[in-house]
Amino acid sequence: QAQLHESGGGLVQAGGSLSLSCAASQLTFEHYAMGWFRQAPGKEREFVATINWSGGSTYYLNSVKGRFTISRDGAERTVYLQMNSLKPEDTAVYYCAGRQVLPTDRGRLYYTKDDEYPYWGQGTQVTVSS
Numbered sequence: 001q002a003q004l005h006e007s008g009g010g011l012v013q014a015g016g017s018l019s020l021s022c023a024a025s026q027l028t029f030e031h032y033a034m035g036w037f038r039q040a041p042g043k044e045r046e047f048v049a050t051i052n053w054s055g056g057s058t059y060y061l062n063s064v065k066g067r068f069t070i071s072r073d074g075a076e077r078t079v080y081l082q083m084n085s086l087k088p089e090d091t092a093v094y095y096c097a098g099r100q101v102l103p104t105d106r107g108r109l110y111y112t113k114d115d116e117y118p119y120w121g122q123g124t125q126v127t128v129s130s
Contacts, residue, residue: 002122003027004096009124012086016128020081022096022121027077029100033111034072034079038092038126048094049081050110053101059110063089086128096121 008020035050049070097117
C-alpha cells in the first residue's frame with residue numbers, strides 16, 4: 001500500500017549522524033513536493049522538513065534547523081534527509097511523504113501539514129542514545 005520506501009534509520013549516539021533516503025520511483029508526477037515527518041511514542045506526528053517541486057525551496061522544523069538538510073535527486077526520484085548533531089529528542093519513526101504539485105499550485109513554496117501529503121512510506125526507526 002505504501003508508495004514510498006524509507007531507509008537509513010538505526011541506532012546512533014548523541015552527536016552522531018544518519019542519512020535517510022526515500023525512494024519515490026513509483027510516483028510518476030512531473031512536479032512534486034516531498035517532506036519528512038516523525039512520530040515519537042505517545043506523541044503526535046510532527047513536520048520535520050520539506051522541499052518543493054523544483055528543489056529550490058526548503059523549510060524546516062525550528063529545532064532541526066542547522067542540523068538537518070533535505071535534498072532531492074530528480075533524476076532518481078529520491079529524497080534525502082541528512083541528520084547531523086543528533087539528539088535523544090530526535091528519536092522517532094521517520095516518515096517520507098509526497099504530493100503532486102499542479103501548475104495551479106506553483107505559488108506555494110512548501111507544505112507542512114501531514115494531510116497535505118497523500119503518499120507515504122512505511123517509516124524507518126531512528127534511535128539516538130545519550
